[in-house]
Amino acid sequence: MTDAASWHADGDALRRWVSGTAGSMTSISVEQHVQRCADCRSAVATLVPAAPLEQVWDNVLADVEMPRLGVVHRLLRTVGVGPSDALVISSAVTLRFAWLCGVIGVLGFAVVAQLLAFDHVLGLFLVAAPLLPVAGVAAAYGPSVDPMYELVQVTPYLMVRLVLLRTASILVTSAPLTVAVGLLMPAPTAVAIIWLLPAAGFLAIVLTGSIWYDPLYLAGVVIVGWITAVIVAARFGHQLAVLAPGALAGYAGIAIVAVAVLLSRVIGSTPSWRLR
Amino acid sequence: MGHPVDRSDDDLLRAVAGGDTAALRVLYERHAPWMSVRLMRRCNDQGVIAEVLQDTFVAVWRGASGFRGDGDVGGWLWGVAIRRLVSRLRSAGRTTQFVPLEAVPERAEISVEERVLTGVEYGDLGSAMGRLSPEMRAVVQACVLDGLTEREAAQLLGVQRGTVKSRLHRAKAQLRRDLVEGLT
Amino acid sequence: MNTPSVELRGVRKSFRGTTALAGVDLDLYPGVVALLGPNGAGKTTLLRVLATVLGPDAGAVRILGRDPQDGTQRTEIRRHLGYLPQELTYPRGFSAYGFVDYIAVLKEWGDSAGRREQVRRALEQVGLGDVAAKRIRALSGGQRRRLGLAQALLGSPELLILDEPTTGLDPEQRVSLRHVLAELGRTATVVVATHQTEDVAALCERVAILDEGAVCFDGTVRDLVTVAENRVWIADEPDPRARTSWRTAEGRYRNLGDAAPAGAQIVPASIEDAYLLLRRTSGSDAEVAA
Numbered sequence: 228m229t230d231a232a233s234w235h236a237d238g239d240a241l242r243r244w245v246s247g248t249a250g251s252m253t254s255i256s257v258e259q260h261v262q263r264c265a266d267c268r269s270a271v272a273t274l275v276p277a278a279p280l281e282q283v284w285d286n287v288l289a290d291v292e293m294p295r296l297g298v299v300h301r302l303l304r305t306v307g308v309g310p311s312d313a314l315v316i317s318s319a320v321t322l323r324f325a326w327l328c329g330v331i332g333v334l335g336f337a338v339v340a341q342l343l344a345f346d347h348v349l350g351l352f353l354v355a356a357p358l359l360p361v362a363g364v365a366a367a368y369g370p371s372v373d374p375m376y377e378l379v380q381v382t383p384y385l386m387v388r389l390v391l392l393r394t395a396s397i398l399v400t401s402a403p404l405t406v407a408v409g410l411l412m413p414a415p416t417a418v419a420i421i422w423l424l425p426a427a428g429f430l431a432i433v434l435t436g437s438i439w440y441d442p443l444y445l446a447g448v449v450i451v452g453w454i455t456a457v458i459v460a461a462r463f464g465h466q467l468a469v470l471a472p473g474a475l476a477g478y479a480g481i482a483i484v485a486v487a488v489l490l491s492r493v494i495g496s497t498p499s500w501r502l503r
Numbered sequence: 504m505g506h507p508v509d510r511s512d513d514d515l516l517r518a519v520a521g522g523d524t525a526a527l528r529v530l531y532e533r534h535a536p537w538m539s540v541r542l543m544r545r546c547n548d549q550g551v552i553a554e555v556l557q558d559t560f561v562a563v564w565r566g567a568s569g570f571r572g573d574g575d576v577g578g579w580l581w582g583v584a585i586r587r588l589v590s591r592l593r594s595a596g597r598t599t600q601f602v603p604l605e606a607v608p609e610r611a612e613i614s615v616e617e618r619v620l621t622g623v624e625y626g627d628l629g630s631a632m633g634r635l636s637p638e639m640r641a642v643v644q645a646c647v648l649d650g651l652t653e654r655e656a657a658q659l660l661g662v663q664r665g666t667v668k669s670r671l672h673r674a675k676a677q678l679r680r681d682l683v684e685g686l687t
Numbered sequence: 688m689n690t691p692s693v694e695l696r697g698v699r700k701s702f703r704g705t706t707a708l709a710g711v712d713l714d715l716y717p718g719v720v721a722l723l724g725p726n727g728a729g730k731t732t733l734l735r736v737l738a739t740v741l742g743p744d745a746g747a748v749r750i751l752g753r754d755p756q757d758g759t760q761r762t763e764i765r766r767h768l769g770y771l772p773q774e775l776t777y778p779r780g781f782s783a784y785g786f787v788d789y790i791a792v793l794k795e796w797g798d799s800a801g802r803r804e805q806v807r808r809a810l811e812q813v814g815l816g817d818v819a820a821k822r823i824r825a826l827s828g829g830q831r832r833r834l835g836l837a838q839a840l841l842g843s844p845e846l847l848i849l850d851e852p853t854t855g856l857d858p859e860q861r862v863s864l865r866h867v868l869a870e871l872g873r874t875a876t877v878v879v880a881t882h883q884t885e886d887v888a889a890l891c892e893r894v895a896i897l898d899e900g901a902v903c904f905d906g907t908v909r910d911l912v913t914v915a916e917n918r919v920w921i922a923d924e925p926d927p928r929a930r931t932s933w934r935t936a937e938g939r940y941r942n943l944g945d946a947a948p949a950g951a952q953i954v955p956a957s958i959e960d961a962y963l964l965l966r967r968t969s970g971s972d973a974e975v976a977a
Contacts, residue, residue, distance in 0.1 A: 245540050261537045262577040272536040283553050287560045292820045294785035310797045374776040381770045382793040383762050525817040
């Protein structure tokens with residue numbers, strides 16, 4: 228075969244090839260040649276209508292530039308969550324990945340400890356269960372953990388909505404798992420669910436308090452406070468004292484007050500919760 | 504923007520691998536026209552071709568780092584494109600849309616010069632190809648001209664891989680015989 | 688004059704005992720306005736009040752005809768606002784396009800096809816059109832600053848608040864930024880906080896100077912320069928009668944004072960001269976009404 232570089236398809240052959248009227252011999256020749264020859268390629272470019280190619284390019288650029296939505300995002304959209312809500316929830320996932328690992332780690336440890344009949348497993352569960360959501364929330368929003376906090380604040384998207392959606396997603400992902408592990412604990416079955424009350428109280432403190440203070444700081448206070456309470460209860464009586472009816476009423480009370488404060492701020496801010 | 508239009512295809516692909524959409528655009532401008540024509544000759548549905556072209560360049564964007572810099576960017580691009588076309592037709596269950604290479608005779612009006620030139624380029628390959636049966640021509644087009652592997656050709660043509668292998672073998676043998684006989 | 692887009696009356700703000708704003712009175716109109724002042728003068732705090740990030744401790748604020756203290760009106764203001772903070776850290780794992788797109792979604796472009804157009808337009812306005820697909824960590828410092836600017840420009844806001852937008856930009860990029868802002872300034876109110884006087888000259892029609900939490904000048908650039916007219920002179924030695932002097936490139940001394948002494952070699956005043964003179968004076972003789 229002759230060296231392809233020494234033969235150029237002439238204009239007529241190219242034209243016939245482009246219009247589809249060239250015979251098979253010419254077509255084979257042109258195709259094999261054009262693949263390697265820049266000059267003939269640009270000649271072909273002048274023969275092909277530009278508009279359809281331009282349209283395809285626009286689509287290519289869009290495909291290439293637009294960020295690929297993660298699994299969580301697509302899942303949320305499929306169940307009907309709006310675009311900004313889905314974005315706000317799924318973008319927190321990267322922040323929360325470390326937290327999620329922590330949750331699985333702690334709960335996994337509790338399961339293993341229980342199976343191996345370690346003594347203080349119940350104490351561990353009592354300490355960890357309400358704090359896992361608190362830690363998650365602290366890692367989910369706020370100027371200390373979210374670099375885009377100020378920019379998001381300045382958009383029409385309500386910060387309150389962002390906080391509540393992220394909190395809800397944290398509860399949805401961690402609570403069932405915690406309840407399941409709770410059922411394995413050497414304690415009355417109720418313990419597996421009752422921890423939700425102190426959790427609610429703590430979350431309410433952090434969420435409402437974040438109107439004035441950094442949520443990371445508040446979460447820290449809550450965590451230290453609760454650990455202390457469990458330890459103290461264990462030393463001076465039984466650790467389940469932290470879940471005594473009196474205490475539970477206390478947590479519920481805190482939660483109600485904090486929610487009331489939050490609502491009063493929110494209702495003052497906007498008449499409607501729906502985002503356009 | 505300061506991008507010299509005379510960068511080599513290799514350089515452009517390297518830039519694309521580094522996240523440069525301007526380089527992808529230049530590659531597109533250079534190669535999309537001829538690829539669209541060649542694809543049209545394999546499947547005459549404009550809509551499908553537009554989608555295949557789009558998929559191809561998105562795939563180029565994602566896989567640019569996979570190009571082993573052997574200089575034949577056009578060939579590599581065509582390889583991506585033809586495979587996209589095949590997989591799209593297969594998943595749509597429309598492999599019959601694939602237009603086989605016909606033994607279309609040349610029009611009488613082609614210049615003598617061109618006859619001579621293409622004759623020199625491919626010798627009597629064109630007419631030798633014409634003497635092949637349609638099935639053998641199909642595998643030659645798939646494997647030799649379009650660069651598909653035997654397995655891919657088998658998937659496209661809807662036959663067993665062994666069948667492709669033997670047809671290709673027989674086709675090459677027949678072509679060799681034809682061309683050798685043509686010389687003597 | 689038409690109604691101001693921003694009105695501030697007696698605005699005060701303190702943080703843990705330090706006063707950032709000590710009674711600011713200011714009106715802003717469409718066009719490009721520079722907010723000049725030394726570090727710690729309260730520029731960033733003032734911009735944050737304008738951007739509805741902070742509420743004042745005292746005083747009245749009206750932005751685009753609305754009251755930012757009221758929740759619904761605040762959200763409405765934010766629909767027409769663009770803000771570039773002084774320092775912007777970027778989240779990990781985003782491309783330039785993805786970042787601007789994120790803000791666009793939160794600015795209520797939802798699923799619309801218009802969103803892509805807006806994002807592309809913002810990126811192209813700052814010259815990042817070709818690197819839109821790159822990861823932010825692969826961008827240079829100047830490109831990152833421009834990216835921050837791009838999100839502020841989304842949707843051509845009526846009020847654009849930029850805190851030191853030119854940091855990290857080379858002269859060529861500064862020039863193109865000036866074109867973009869000048870274009871926007873035809874219909875929008877653009878507030879640019881800066882301590883670079885060259886930016887003021889090139890970018891802005893009006894200047895407000897903030898010193899120790901209060902406005903000590905509010906007027907056109909030309910009026911500002913007038914303040915220093917006949918108060919700048921060149922001599923071979925620093926003049927003790929001057930308020931401040933410094934050495935020039937030619938080896939002589941530029942003096943700034945209350946009045947040039949008789950027979951002194953008076954030179955044309957610059958914005959910087961006026962700025963320095965105003966800064967050193969407190970009290971009514973330094974204030975020049977708009």
